[in-house]
Amino acid sequence: MNAPLNISMPAEASQAPKAYKLLIDGKHIDASDGRSIERASPGHGFVVSRYAQAGTVDVEAAVQAAHRAFETGPWPRMKASERAAVLLKAADLIESRLEEIARLDALESGKPIAQARGEIGGAVDIWRYAASLARTLHGESYANLGDAMLGVVLREPIGVVSLITPWNFPFLIISQKLPFALAAGCTAVVKPSEMTSASTFVLGDILLEAGLPAGVVNILAGFGADVGAPMVSHPLVEMVSFTGSTRVGKMTMAAASNSLKKVSMELGGKNGQIVFPDADLEAAADAAVFGGFFNAGECCNAGSRLIVHEAIADDFLAAVKTLAEKVRVGDPLDDRSKVGAMISVDHMEKVAGYVAAAKADGGNVFSGGAQLASNAGQYLDPTIIGNVTEDMAIAREEVFGPVLSVLTFETIDEALHIANNTPYGLSAGVWSAGIDTCMSVARGVRSGTVWVNTFMEGYPELPFGGYKQSGIGRELGKRAVEDYTEEKTIQFHRGQRTGWWVG
Numbered sequence: 001m002n003a004p005l006n007i008s009m010p011a012e013a014s015q016a017p018k019a020y021k022l023l024i025d026g027k028h029i030d031a032s033d034g035r036s037i038e039r040a041s042p043g044h045g046f047v048v049s050r051y052a053q054a055g056t057v058d059v060e061a062a063v064q065a066a067h068r069a070f071e072t073g074p075w076p077r078m079k080a081s082e083r084a085a086v087l088l089k090a091a092d093l094i095e096s097r098l099e100e101i102a103r104l105d106a107l108e109s110g111k112p113i114a115q116a117r118g119e120i121g122g123a124v125d126i127w128r129y130a131a132s133l134a135r136t137l138h139g140e141s142y143a144n145l146g147d148a149m150l151g152v153v154l155r156e157p158i159g160v161v162s163l164i165t166p167w168n169f170p171f172l173i174i175s176q177k178l179p180f181a182l183a184a185g186c187t188a189v190v191k192p193s194e195m196t197s198a199s200t201f202v203l204g205d206i207l208l209e210a211g212l213p214a215g216v217v218n219i220l221a222g223f224g225a226d227v228g229a230p231m232v233s234h235p236l237v238e239m240v241s242f243t244g245s246t247r248v249g250k251m252t253m254a255a256a257s258n259s260l261k262k263v264s265m266e267l268g269g270k271n272g273q274i275v276f277p278d279a280d281l282e283a284a285a286d287a288a289v290f291g292g293f294f295n296a297g298e299c300c301n302a303g304s305r306l307i308v309h310e311a312i313a314d315d316f317l318a319a320v321k322t323l324a325e326k327v328r329v330g331d332p333l334d335d336r337s338k339v340g341a342m343i344s345v346d347h348m349e350k351v352a353g354y355v356a357a358a359k360a361d362g363g364n365v366f367s368g369g370a371q372l373a374s375n376a377g378q379y380l381d382p383t384i385i386g387n388v389t390e391d392m393a394i395a396r397e398e399v400f401g402p403v404l405s406v407l408t409f410e411t412i413d414e415a416l417h418i419a420n421n422t423p424y425g426l427s428a429g430v431w432s433a434g435i436d437t438c439m440s441v442a443r444g445v446r447s448g449t450v451w452v453n454t455f456m457e458g459y460p461e462l463p464f465g466g467y468k469q470s471g472i473g474r475e476l477g478k479r480a481v482e483d484y485t486e487e488k489t490i491q492f493h494r495g496q497r498t499g500w501w502v503g
């Protein structure tokens, strides 16, 4: 039995929770009915933040503000170079407040502070990338339609967009949406998760300081039913970009279909890492542990299924177990922690339920498997389950916790069958020194991203999104701004009318 985790209380524990108001039309306001949401640090237990809790009246005000800013404000009409300047200024301001934002995300989500710093640094890079795309956004022209015709295809901002984000990467995920929508000239209503809204409110302040006109970005804290749902069904909203669970994503798509809104969906994953005997097994073992336990496994890209060739399974798993036992679980604010707290007690119990069901179905929990005792907060031990078969829930469903399921294979076809045997298709990894093997897996896996001899790297230049029930559309990449535009075709005719109809 390990000694209980000793979590020390940070200075914030003895201070009043930080208060955040809604951002509507450039003003910080209380919720119309005066309600608020308190968020306690899952790693420490004390209340960190209190947000004004929006309701349907506030959604209406935020959408109207975004609509006015779109219809009559300067943002969609200014030069791309001017929009890019605001995005670049925002990136600089985010960078200058990196430590503060990382600390808010670590306190509210339970993620390790060192990892949070990396996410905010990554977000800065994305804001700069989006600024560069603002200036290269362009349409097409067709001078090959005969002498009398010139065809021009414009890219115009789509309008008001609703952006809805989850709790697991609070600042990073809004940074995968908002700068691209802004680069296109859209205006937005943003809803972060009700558990991790603080850093998004800080982003709102940063944008105003960077010179974003009032009403272009409106931020609402609140729950899915009272805030997310009306943001999706509102007739003045033209597009919904949603990141979250596949279950809520389906509801969101159905609601958006009422007014035929464009949707972009970044949803769940059940990703496999396939390991062949000729791989660099030391690197693959490290990546297996990283893939399974990064962000406590609360990650759409988690490599939650380890698919190992039978010939190396015993030795490889022994190496993975040794590494897993070295993963430092603890205080999210401790620089040395690799795994922090679980987002909520309910979620931790759900994850524990998957482990219990796997055991009952014949799985072998050969590392971890328990809740860790601590003086504060909720923590799970990184867990590895062997003897997993494809029909078990743990092999098919998104567990969203630090739980690695191990399956074995003999042939490439078998490995591909296992990798593809889920409703999800977000990402996958393959480990082999053989180019044929790597290419066969990379081509055969039905997922939006495949990492070859690496895992879970991300670059703003590379599109990201899912096949199957992992989503619709792509974020990032050179077309990320186009996603927030409509195409308009204009046909210029010159000279005498051609093709007279009546006379």
Ligand code: NAD
Pocket: 164, 165, 166, 167, 168, 169, 173, 191, 192, 193, 194, 222, 223, 224, 225, 227, 228, 229, 232, 243, 244, 245, 246, 247, 248, 249, 251, 252, 266, 267, 268, 269, 299, 300, 301, 398, 400, 426, 466, 470, 471
């Ligand atoms: P969730 O689906 O419960 O919530 C996501 C957001 O939707 C939250 O802001 C929530 O308040 C809101 N919401 C809830 N009900 C709504 C409704 N009826 N209408 C509109 N909005 C509503 O997801 P979560 O638990 O916050 O996040 C975890 C999930 O997100 C996992 O499934 C994970 O895989 C997924 N995720 C996917 C990606 C990706 O890029 N593919 C990235 C991160 C997380």
